[in-house]
Amino acid sequence: MNAPALDVVGIGNAIVDVIAQADDRFLAAQDLSKGPMAPLDAARAEELYAAMGPGVEMSGGSAANTMAGIASLGGKGAFIGKVRNDQLGGIFRHDIRANGLTFDTPPATEGLPTARCLIFVTPDAQRTMNTFLGASVALGPEDLDRDLIARAKITYLEGYLWDATAAKAAFVEAAEVAHEAGRRVALTLSDPFCVERHRESFLRLVEEHIDLLFANEVEICSLYQVEDFDAALQKVRGHCEVAVLTRSARGAVILSGEEVHIVDAEPVARVVDTTGAGDLYAAGFLFGYTRGKTLHDCGRIGAIAAAEVISHYGARPEVPLHPLVQKRLGHI
Amino acid sequence: MNAPALDVVGIGNAIVDVIAQADDRFLAAQDLSKGPMAPLDAARAEELYAAMGPGVEMSGGSAANTMAGIASLGGKGAFIGKVRNDQLGGIFRHDIRANGLTFDTPPATEGLPTARCLIFVTPDAQRTMNTFLGASVALGPEDLDRDLIARAKITYLEGYLWDATAAKAAFVEAAEVAHEAGRRVALTLSDPFCVERHRESFLRLVEEHIDLLFANEVEICSLYQVEDFDAALQKVRGHCEVAVLTRSARGAVILSGEEVHIVDAEPVARVVDTTGAGDLYAAGFLFGYTRGKTLHDCGRIGAIAAAEVISHYGARPEVPLHPLVQKRLGHI
Numbered sequence: 001m002n003a004p005a006l007d008v009v010g011i012g013n014a015i016v017d018v019i020a021q022a023d024d025r026f027l028a029a030q031d032l033s034k035g036p037m038a039p040l041d042a043a044r045a046e047e048l049y050a051a052m053g054p055g056v057e058m059s060g061g062s063a064a065n066t067m068a069g070i071a072s073l074g075g076k077g078a079f080i081g082k083v084r085n086d087q088l089g090g091i092f093r094h095d096i097r098a099n100g101l102t103f104d105t106p107p108a109t110e111g112l113p114t115a116r117c118l119i120f121v122t123p124d125a126q127r128t129m130n131t132f133l134g135a136s137v138a139l140g141p142e143d144l145d146r147d148l149i150a151r152a153k154i155t156y157l158e159g160y161l162w163d164a165t166a167a168k169a170a171f172v173e174a175a176e177v178a179h180e181a182g183r184r185v186a187l188t189l190s191d192p193f194c195v196e197r198h199r200e201s202f203l204r205l206v207e208e209h210i211d212l213l214f215a216n217e218v219e220i221c222s223l224y225q226v227e228d229f230d231a232a233l234q235k236v237r238g239h240c241e242v243a244v245l246t247r248s249a250r251g252a253v254i255l256s257g258e259e260v261h262i263v264d265a266e267p268v269a270r271v272v273d274t275t276g277a278g279d280l281y282a283a284g285f286l287f288g289y290t291r292g293k294t295l296h297d298c299g300r301i302g303a304i305a306a307a308e309v310i311s312h313y314g315a316r317p318e319v320p321l322h323p324l325v326q327k328r329l330g331h332i
Numbered sequence: 333m334n335a336p337a338l339d340v341v342g343i344g345n346a347i348v349d350v351i352a353q354a355d356d357r358f359l360a361a362q363d364l365s366k367g368p369m370a371p372l373d374a375a376r377a378e379e380l381y382a383a384m385g386p387g388v389e390m391s392g393g394s395a396a397n398t399m400a401g402i403a404s405l406g407g408k409g410a411f412i413g414k415v416r417n418d419q420l421g422g423i424f425r426h427d428i429r430a431n432g433l434t435f436d437t438p439p440a441t442e443g444l445p446t447a448r449c450l451i452f453v454t455p456d457a458q459r460t461m462n463t464f465l466g467a468s469v470a471l472g473p474e475d476l477d478r479d480l481i482a483r484a485k486i487t488y489l490e491g492y493l494w495d496a497t498a499a500k501a502a503f504v505e506a507a508e509v510a511h512e513a514g515r516r517v518a519l520t521l522s523d524p525f526c527v528e529r530h531r532e533s534f535l536r537l538v539e540e541h542i543d544l545l546f547a548n549e550v551e552i553c554s555l556y557q558v559e560d561f562d563a564a565l566q567k568v569r570g571h572c573e574v575a576v577l578t579r580s581a582r583g584a585v586i587l588s589g590e591e592v593h594i595v596d597a598e599p600v601a602r603v604v605d606t607t608g609a610g611d612l613y614a615a616g617f618l619f620g621y622t623r624g625k626t627l628h629d630c631g632r633i634g635a636i637a638a639a640e641v642i643s644h645y646g647a648r649p650e651v652p653l654h655p656l657v658q659k660r661l662g663h664i
Contacts, residue, residue: 018423020430054427054648057389068386087419087445091350095386098352113419295622314614 004183005151006102007075007290011144011174012063012158014081014105015115018055019275019313022120026051027128034280038130038193039163040118045132048118050177057088058314059095060117061136062190063158065276065315069283069305071099072321074332075290076100078148080174087113091302104144108135119275123312126320127275133164139173140166141173149174154212156282162198162205175209178283184241186212188282189219196222211241214276214282214287220245242295244302246332248274249268252302254295263299266307266328276315280305284325297329304328333418335634336515337409337436338621339358342505343476344395344490345468345485347447349388350387350422351607351645354452358383359460363505364452368461370525371495372450377464377588380450382436389420390646391427392449393468394522395490397647401637403431406664407622410480412433416467417443420446434442439522440467445546459607462477465496472498473505481506482513485622488614491522494530494537507541512562515608516573518544519552520614529574543573547615547659552577576634580606595631598639598660608647612637616657629661636660 003016015212027034059068061081070077079096083089085107092114096103115136129202138159149155155178161167175185187210189195195202202223213236217229219255224235224312229245233253236243243255254261284305288298304325305317312318325332359366362383372380391400393413402409411428414546415421417439424446428435432629447468452460467503481487487510493499507517521527521543527534534555545568549561551573556567561577565585568575575587586593616637628639636657637649656664 047425052426052430054391054430055423056646057423059386091387091389094381094384098384098386314388 004153007079008154009152010063010067010156011080013061014083015117016061017117018057019119020053020055034128040130040132050195058208059092065279066283068099069280070262074322075287075289083107083114090307105332125271132193137164147178154184156186180322183209192218192222213243214241216246243287261296266303268307271310273313274310276309277306280309336485340486341410341484342395342399342410342488345393346415347393349392349447351450351451352385352387366460372462372464377408387506389563391424397611398615400431400648404649405619406654407619413438414471442664459653469496473502478509481509486516488518491626495497516543520546524554545575548578573596593628598635599638606642608641609638
């Protein structure tokens with residue numbers, strides 16, 4: 001087995017975010033519920049965009065945000081995801097490469113346009129995300145760069161893609177390629193509704209293919225159909241090498257075999273926009289993991305990265321994370 | 333003559349800004365000089381975008397930013413400018429309409445794509461703008477909505493467009509339509525290099541068609557080929573009804589007939605990005621002017637609007653300006 005050439009390869013939706021401020025009245029009028037990511041068809045995407053206030057566009061996508069975080073921490077990474085050969089696709093490609101990441105998935109030359117996520121940020125700093133997945137769900141096993149996956153320490157899968165049949169096949173195949181090369185496979189559950197729609201197959205995926213599982217409190221409770229976080233915690237133990245359960249301001253719980261770590265959230269002067277919190281937590285954790293840090297320190301790096309991203313609008317870091325972690329943690 | 337239905341109609345470039353942070357070394361390596369807006373051809377635009385860090389996209393364009401400011405102040409406005417029927421064109425149209433502005437200029441269905449401005453923000457909060465004008469310069473007299481112009485109190489022209497032959501003809505025609513309807517015509521000089529390239533025709537335009545002139549210190553010195561601000565001030569007096577000369581942190585000087593007002597800059601806790609300072613100053617001033625405010629108060633409203641926009645990234649206001657001015661000025 002060759003030495004790993006990369007720290008992490010992320011596989012996920014290739015999305016450009018459109019972020020605008022909105023109040024609760026707007027959400028109610030548009031029949032939008034706060035928080036999780038709701039899928040939009042093309043017609044509803046048009047309608048909602050028309051009603052939306054002036055926006056800011058930024059490259060997004062959950063695993064892509066995580067990869068941007070890993071690059072900002074000094075990690076070497078790559079991304080696999082599908083855009084269309086259109087302007088937003090060009091923007092996505094530019095931004096992810098400008099972060100120093102490898103991104104060579106060929107764009108679709110026909111079919112739906114590049115995915116767009118309409119994000120409404122309310123004054124309480126919560127984000128309501130509505131996504132037109134467009135070209136993103138066209139990702140299939142043929143888009144996998146097997147050599148890249150075999151040479152990355154960790155392959156990181158974005159649960160959002162589990163909605164698409166071809167992408168499911170790509171996930172399983174990527175996991176197999178990674179494991180054959182002696183690497184690790186990580187998954188983020190991404191969204192409670194996504195878990196709801198695919199609980200059985202997610203459970204099988206976790207059981208059979210996943211070494212590191214990321215989930216927030218709502219997602220992990222949904223996966224195991226329990227009401228209570230502690231109940232979910234009991235359920236997940238032993239089902240993967242490492243489980244990282246995030247609880248927003250209440251910090252994170254990290255489980256590995258008999259080990260249990262509770263790592264507090266990093267203080268934030270003002271929470272502006274929670275978009276990307278989970279993505280950047282995963283970035284910090286995975287970066288630490290590839291560097292052989294203790295699980296506690298992996299959690300600390302995750303918390304520091306998440307605190308940075310929620311202190312401003314947008315789901316990607318605004319300042320280089322490597323020196324930030326160096327300063328807060330004392331080492332990296 | 334009908335009562336005006338609109339406060340201001342702006343005519344200018346329809347541009348989507350791409351904003352990224354950069355350091356002085358990057359600017360030097362790319363042979364970019366700070367501050368003013370440099371034009372890019374398609375090839376150089378591609379090359380520079382490739383070298384640029386991850387960006388944030390926001391609708392921009394000087395006069396369009398001004399119009400967004402006027403809408404945020406509670407004014408009724410419209411914009412005339414040219415996009416292509418592509419994704420960035422759709423974003424521009426969405427954002428300007430989402431601001432409550434009328435925007436009905438038909439998009440080009442062939443030719444160059446929607447204009448893009450690559451903006452590098454250095455740690456000193458200066459912006460270096462490089463613009464691929466694309467479809468924007470296709471604006472011609474046939475794009476003017478004469479009825480709209482005749483019914484706006486003020487027609488506001490963006491000097492950047494003076495580089496394009498068809499747009500020059502559109503400017504003169506718009507000014508004539510406005511004056512025939514008994515309205516006022518305003519111009520911003522936009523850029524010292526633009527002034528340099530077209531000094532004689534700018535002087536003629538100001539002399540023959542402009543009632544309100546906006547210029548910063550460098551631009552007005554360039555227009556009159558003088559080294560010293562005070563010399564420029566002496567030159568401009570009497571050449572238009574109102575001249576508004578902005579001097580960044582040193583405030584603004586407003587001239588009208590015998591009147592001279594010096595209005596200090598509004599204090600700002602931290603200058604983050606000066607992009608849009610002049611555009612928003614013009615927005616505040618023009619809004620006050622359409623409301624019959626004193627020239628001093630027009631200048632104050634301009635200063636308050638400019639202070640808001642330089643306190644964050646991007647050239648459009650992040651908070652509603654009407655209550656902000658109400659609070660700072662005590663009336664609006």
